[in-house]
Amino acid sequence: MSLLVQPVPPRSVGALLAAACGASVAVLGGLVVAGWLTVALALIQVLPGFPPMQYNTALGFMVAGAALLAAALDLRRPTALLGGLTAVIGLATLFQYVFHSDLGIDQLLVETYLFTGVPHPGRMAPNSALALSLVGLALIALAWKHASRTWYFWPALLGSIVIALGTAALVGYAAEIPGAYSWAHFMPMSVHGALAFPLLGGGVVGLAWNAAQGDAKDPLPWLPELATVAVLTVTLCMWYGVGSARNATTPRSSIPVPQRAAPAETTLPKLTLAAGLLSALLLGWSVRAGQTARRHARSLAATNEVLNQEIEVRTRMESAVHQLAAIVESSDDAILATTLDGRIMTWNPGAERLYGYTRSEVVGKHVSLLHDRTHRGAELFQRIGKGGRVNRLEVVNLTKDGRRIDVSLTVSPIVDPGGRIISASTIARDITERKLLDRMKDDFVGTVSHELRTPLTAIKGFIELVADGDAGPVSETQREFLQVAARNSDRLGVLINDLIDMNLIESQRFEVRLQPLDLRTVLSEVAATFRTMAQTKGLTFREDVGDLPMVLGDSARLVQVFSNLVSNAIKYTPRGEVGIEARSSGSGVEVTVHDSGIGLSREEHAQLFTRFFRGRSSVVAEAGGTGLGLVIAKTIVERHNGAIDVESRPGAGSRFRVTIPVAG
Amino acid sequence: MARILIAEDEKQIADMIAFKLTNAGHQVIRAQDGEQAVTLATQEQPDLILLDAMMPGISGFEVLRRLKRDPALKDIGVIMVTAKGHERDVLTGLSGGAIDYVVKPFSLKELAARVELALRRDPPAPPPATAA
Numbered sequence: 001m002s003l004l005v006q007p008v009p010p011r012s013v014g015a016l017l018a019a020a021c022g023a024s025v026a027v028l029g030g031l032v033v034a035g036w037l038t039v040a041l042a043l044i045q046v047l048p049g050f051p052p053m054q055y056n057t058a059l060g061f062m063v064a065g066a067a068l069l070a071a072a073l074d075l076r077r078p079t080a081l082l083g084g085l086t087a088v089i090g091l092a093t094l095f096q097y098v099f100h101s102d103l104g105i106d107q108l109l110v111e112t113y114l115f116t117g118v119p120h121p122g123r124m125a126p127n128s129a130l131a132l133s134l135v136g137l138a139l140i141a142l143a144w145k146h147a148s149r150t151w152y153f154w155p156a157l158l159g160s161i162v163i164a165l166g167t168a169a170l171v172g173y174a175a176e177i178p179g180a181y182s183w184a185h186f187m188p189m190s191v192h193g194a195l196a197f198p199l200l201g202g203g204v205v206g207l208a209w210n211a212a213q214g215d216a217k218d219p220l221p222w223l224p225e226l227a228t229v230a231v232l233t234v235t236l237c238m239w240y241g242v243g244s245a246r247n248a249t250t251p252r253s254s255i256p257v258p259q260r261a262a263p264a265e266t267t268l269p270k271l272t273l274a275a276g277l278l279s280a281l282l283l284g285w286s287v288r289a290g291q292t293a294r295r296h297a298r299s300l301a302a303t304n305e306v307l308n309q310e311i312e313v314r315t316r317m318e319s320a321v322h323q324l325a326a327i328v329e330s331s332d333d334a335i336l337a338t339t340l341d342g343r344i345m346t347w348n349p350g351a352e353r354l355y356g357y358t359r360s361e362v363v364g365k366h367v368s369l370l371h372d373r374t375h376r377g378a379e380l381f382q383r384i385g386k387g388g389r390v391n392r393l394e395v396v397n398l399t400k401d402g403r404r405i406d407v408s409l410t411v412s413p414i415v416d417p418g419g420r421i422i423s424a425s426t427i428a429r430d431i432t433e434r435k436l437l438d439r440m441k442d443d444f445v446g447t448v449s450h451e452l453r454t455p456l457t458a459i460k461g462f463i464e465l466v467a468d469g470d471a472g473p474v475s476e477t478q479r480e481f482l483q484v485a486a487r488n489s490d491r492l493g494v495l496i497n498d499l500i501d502m503n504l505i506e507s508q509r510f511e512v513r514l515q516p517l518d519l520r521t522v523l524s525e526v527a528a529t530f531r532t533m534a535q536t537k538g539l540t541f542r543e544d545v546g547d548l549p550m551v552l553g554d555s556a557r558l559v560q561v562f563s564n565l566v567s568n569a570i571k572y573t574p575r576g577e578v579g580i581e582a583r584s585s586g587s588g589v590e591v592t593v594h595d596s597g598i599g600l601s602r603e604e605h606a607q608l609f610t611r612f613f614r615g616r617s618s619v620v621a622e623a624g625g626t627g628l629g630l631v632i633a634k635t636i637v638e639r640h641n642g643a644i645d646v647e648s649r650p651g652a653g654s655r656f657r658v659t660i661p662v663a664g
Numbered sequence: 665m666a667r668i669l670i671a672e673d674e675k676q677i678a679d680m681i682a683f684k685l686t687n688a689g690h691q692v693i694r695a696q697d698g699e700q701a702v703t704l705a706t707q708e709q710p711d712l713i714l715l716d717a718m719m720p721g722i723s724g725f726e727v728l729r730r731l732k733r734d735p736a737l738k739d740i741g742v743i744m745v746t747a748k749g750h751e752r753d754v755l756t757g758l759s760g761g762a763i764d765y766v767v768k769p770f771s772l773k774e775l776a777a778r779v780e781l782a783l784r785r786d787p788p789a790p791p792p793a794t795a796a
Contacts, residue, residue, distance in 0.1 A: 450747045453768045458674070458676040493769045
């Protein structure tokens with residue numbers, strides 16, 4: 001069942017290498033098993049005369065390799081089963097050696113046919129059995145799901161011993177020291193076995209490191225301990241190997257192992273041992289020291305990095321503070337900071353110029369010394385304290401010498417890094433001059449409009465008296481001329497009204513009074529005024545206004561809007577028709593004024609609602625108009641919370657659409 | 665025929681209105697400033713007063729206030745005739761008790777029509793401002 005478990009892809013390079021090791025060892029074991037079955041001596045011995053790998057050993061490698069592969073793929077149950085089997089094979093063989101018994105496993109599967117003169121034909125080499133047992137136990141330990149990081153030290157330790165056993169044997173083969181790969185007079189470890197054990201051991205150590213979740217600080221845990229144990233093991237093996245070669249009393253095998261002249265010095269094994277022990281200790285110590293040094297270097301570098309960043313931030317902040325200070329110092333506006341209860345904390349040269357107080361005269365004083373009695377300072381600071389802002393509030397301030405000045409105030413909260421409002425910044429701009437100009441302009445426009453209206457009234461009235469025959473009979477030609485004069489005085493009247501409206505809009509005093517209103521009354525008034533005008537010009541005048549919901553509107557202002565639209569439509573339509581329709585649309589009433597006139601080009605369309613825009617000059621010359629009508633119309637509609645737009649193409653007429661929201 | 669007081673400091677305008685109203689068969693009395701308007705209204709008891717807002721001395725609005733305060737004069741209809749066409753001016757006039765408000769420049773025909781309408785009007789309505 002466990003075999004059905006979908007293998008998880010190896011999580012890291014370590015696991016991938018372990019998987020590769022496991023797979024290659026399993027393949028090696030398989031090849032040797034095949035060698036035994038097919039009598040292929042090259043697979044069993046590698047070279048003629050070399051110790052063969054026993055059938056059980058090969059089988060053990062197959063199982064152990066598979067177990068390692070399973071462990072690398074994180075398949076715990078197969079790992080435990082195969083690791084257990086590996087351990088059983090190794091331990092059973094060791095048992096036979098230690099207790100001089102025969103469990104009948106040596107030739108259980110294959111009857112050996114390669115006799116090498118060692119006792120127990122077919123039995124696995126004792127060092128192989130030991131290494132295999134250790135691999136098996138290590139794999140079981142790996143399969144054991146364990147939370148503790150230290151648990152994985154044990155498989156790593158066993159793995160490092162296995163590496164050492166294999167390595168010692170390989171060194172023995174290379175340096176021709178048989179004692180390093182054959183123990184006592186028993187079966188020696190084969191050369192390919194000696195190659196396979198470091199792979200198995202390495203794989204186990206790698207997986208143990210993986211499982212211990214070595215972090216960036218300590219990617220290879222317990223390295224000093226493992227290295228020391230491995231070197232110690234190799235040392236012991238070599239010491240034994242060198243010693244036994246010198247004594248060479250026992251005929252270990254009939255295989256002609258390359259014999260080397262025994263070293264004359266009897267101290268060699270001891271030297272080997274001493275040097276090995278020393279180097280093991282030195283290695284362990286130096287690796288530990290190296291790791292510690294690297295850790296220190298890393299933490300030092302990290303500290304350095306943090307310090308550097310802090311310095312950089314501070315430098316940047318300081319230069320930003322300098323820049324801001326320079327801006328504040330050079331500003332033409334008065335810039336001051338106050339506490340939340342209005343005490344002045346900072347005071348820039350702009351403030352000195354505007355108010356006449358020097359910095360030392362006002363810092364610490366209450367900002368109300370600048371206020372005239374209408375200023376609601378306390379209310380303002382309350383608003384700032386609650387996180388509000390004051391934008392361009394126009395107030396009257398007092399200077400040191402008692403002058404009253406108009407200033408525009410922008411006050412905003414100053415917030416500390418914790419988000420607390422700690423003080424208020426105020427920017428005061430002198431607008432005395434602008435205010436004066438505004439007032440002069442308003443007065444001027446007011447006077448001019450009045451002064452214009454009075455003579456205009458007289459002109460208009462007397463023309464009318466004459467034209468109507470109140471002052472005696474007039475000829476048809478005279479009447480016609482008087483009507484031209486009357487029309488032009490009407491145009492002057494519209495112009496004056498537009499100028500006054502525009503002035504109100506610009507000084508933000510333009511007002512509409514919204515009341516429940518039936519747009520039909522507005523539209524019928526407009527239609528009544530303009531129907532005749534359209535028909536006189538030979539245009540068809542269409543009116544399509546049904547029942548409408550009440551809107552909120554200013555009747556006089558809306559008459560002004562639609563009069564403007566309809567008179568424009570008539571003006572700019574040489575032939576065809578103009579019309580006005582109204583219908584209920586969603587939450588508003590939609591009024592459309594359309595014509596079949598000259599229409600608007602794209603550019604005209606874009607600036608239609610801007611001041612003093614007028615249509616093409618040739619047409620305008622005869623049509624007249626101030627160019628303010630649509631701006632005023634748009635303002636009126638917007639004050640009704642409505643919208644105005646236009647669809648038009650040159651030559652295809654125009655369609656102005658006004659939407660006014662319904663009441664309630 | 666009715667007796668109409670025209671309070672207007674601009675002589676030509678006064679002439680023009682007077683001409684039209686005389687042609688229409690009414691009798692016209694003329695005042696050139698606010699004080700005179702109040703005096704003539706008291707003396708002559710006209711049927712209707714056309715009152716300009718901007719006059720030397722006391723303004724038309726002040727004249728309106730005084731007329732409406734005087735029990736003997738408060739029932740005389742007043743039409744404001746003025747260049748002050750702001751909505752708030754119109755409202756001041758109407759809430760002050762004027763029965764109509766004509767903004768300059770106006771059409772004489774229209775003014776004449778409004779005068780006829782005002783003269784036909786039934787017993788004068790109480791001015792809204794004093795009622796409030």
